[in-house]
Amino acid sequence: MTAAMPPAAPPAPPAPPVAAVPVVVPLRAAEVLALHERLLATPGWPASEPAPADDGLLHWVRTNHRHNGSLWAEEDLARRTQVADAEIAANKRAIDRHNQARNDATERVDEILLVALGLVDAASACTDAPRATVPATARLNSETAGSMIDRLSILALKVHAMRQQTARADVDEAHRESTRAKLERLLQQRDDLAGCLDALLADAAAGRAYFKVYRQFKMYNDPRFNPALVAERARGGVPAHGPAAREGSAPAGADAAGMAERGDGG
Secondary structure, X not given: OOOOOOOOOOOOOOOOOOOOOOOOOOOOHHHHHHXXXXXXXXXXXXXXXXXXXXXXXHHHHHHHHHHHHHHHHHHHXXXXXXXXXXXXXXXXXXXHHHHHHHHHHHHHXXXXXXXXXXXXXXXXXXXXXXXXXXXXXXXXXXXXXXXXXXXXXXXXXXXXXHHHHHOOOOOOHHHHHHHHHHHHHHHHHHHHXXXXXXXXXXXXXXXXXXXXXXXXXXXXHOOOOOHHHHHHHHOOOOXXXXXXXXXXXXXXXXXXXXXXXXXOOO
């Protein structure tokens, strides 16, 4: 008689799935608002400000805000009517410089956020063709997080300026009452936008949404592309270098924000 075979050992249970490491939201809107307010309260800002702790994300948020603050001041000066034309021309040139630098900083904020969120390959983030690593089901948000932070900076400047209007002693009460109402609207707009920024970053961290770095290719600041500057150079009036900006310097639609958004009380 053949001996009975021992029963086969039961199959090993499958290994538990490896849980995906959640992506941490790299920035909160409250941090941005607090930074903007702190800088606005710093004596001598934006001409001078405390040295940044590093050159990371908040450094570029600060840089964006500083150039928006300088842009605001130059816009005020450019509206003067009792100074020489040369002074207004100098203001306009300064506006161009600050606007370019502000847009460059906005772009850098987007690059750092996208890498931190795992949505772009780090090695390609600063190129004109970043390699995206987004889930196939994620929705594309048309506005970037950097653009929202830029708009929050402009709103902080508006709130600051409007708050000063509410305390003026050289105007009547009707003026102060009107500006108090405008201030409330501006604060609500800023709160709404801050909520949208938090929602976008949370969705991006969860793989539900993503955004891109939009290269602006600001041709009017670059003497290689601006036809008026090309013509001047052909006549020997302008060197080939000059105020050329880094190609690809702003999210779509941001160029007008520093000037057009000032219409509500700036």
